[in-house]
Amino acid sequence: MSRVMLIAGNWKMNGLRAQLDFFAELAGQLDDNSAEVLICPPTSLLAAAAMACENSPINVGGQDCHANISGAHTGDVSAQMLADSGASYVIVGHSERRADHNETSVDVRAKAKAALEAGISPIICVGETLDQRKAGNATTFVGEQLLQSIPESELLNNPARVVIAYEPVWAIGTGMTASRADIAEMHAHIRGLLPPGASTRILYGGSVKPDNAAGILALDDVDGALIGGASLAVSSIKKILDAANTQPK
Numbered sequence: 001m002s003r004v005m006l007i008a009g010n011w012k013m014n015g016l017r018a019q020l021d022f023f024a025e026l027a028g029q030l031d032d033n034s035a036e037v038l039i040c041p042p043t044s045l046l047a048a049a050a051m052a053c054e055n056s057p058i059n060v061g062g063q064d065c066h067a068n069i070s071g072a073h074t075g076d077v078s079a080q081m082l083a084d085s086g087a088s089y090v091i092v093g094h095s096e097r098r099a100d101h102n103e104t105s106v107d108v109r110a111k112a113k114a115a116l117e118a119g120i121s122p123i124i125c126v127g128e129t130l131d132q133r134k135a136g137n138a139t140t141f142v143g144e145q146l147l148q149s150i151p152e153s154e155l156l157n158n159p160a161r162v163v164i165a166y167e168p169v170w171a172i173g174t175g176m177t178a179s180r181a182d183i184a185e186m187h188a189h190i191r192g193l194l195p196p197g198a199s200t201r202i203l204y205g206g207s208v209k210p211d212n213a214a215g216i217l218a219l220d221d222v223d224g225a226l227i228g229g230a231s232l233a234v235s236s237i238k239k240i241l242d243a244a245n246t247q248p249k
């Protein structure tokens with residue numbers, strides 16, 4: 001089954017209004033692009049980024065959402081608010097949020113469900129630590145984490161709207177990537193946990209760069225990438241998009 005590649009940038013806590021030119025500059029280089037392009041800027045830039053992308057193929061998304069639609073949750077943002085700001089996706093369960101905010105997979109599942117209810121697609125992140133990989137527990141751990149994080153009935157009803165990102169914790173922001181064999185093994189394992197034939201996309205994330213993107217994106221069950229550092233410059237994300245566009249999937 002062919003799935004449109006998704007190249008998603010996660011700006012994390014980076015980006016000021018002075019960087020909004022990024023969107024017009026990138027949009028101006030997408031003539032021959034066939035992959036879906038998504039940038040998740042910080043919430044402070046979301047509405048302005050959505051406006052900057054209004055007549056371009058670039059989608060924008062949030063980096064987290066609360067599980068509730070509204071209420072007394074100071075500092076939080078709901079999926080409905082993200083949608084209202086122009087987001088079509090939201091990252092949930094990123095390992096930095098699991099670590100910094102003690103988010104559990106039960107929390108992540110509730111956030112993913114809230115996103116789907118608000119009409120936006122959750123990108124559900126899973127990944128093992130280096131200790132878990134060294135102990136030989138990576139696939140078991142990630143499989144369990146995924147099954148706890150995914151809203152099952154929504155997945156069954158609408159598999160195309162759910163996106164999974166496999167991001168080994170030890171590969172994020174470190175310059176280390178999982179080997180192609182390890183990525184292929186994990187993505188096949190994840191696909192095996194999904195309903196047969198599901199059009200759910202599985203992204204790889206963790207130090208994806210212009211020089212390693214083609215090799216990673218060529219793997220059978222890799223449907224795109226979630227990119228941190230290399231998504232901050234137009235030149236590097238463009239090279240990753242070029243790598244995605246040459247894949248014969």
Ligand code: PGA
Pocket residue numbers: 010167171172173174175205206207208226227228229230
């Ligand atoms: P990185 O981040 O590409 O900088 O490793 C990936 C991510 O955290 O999504």
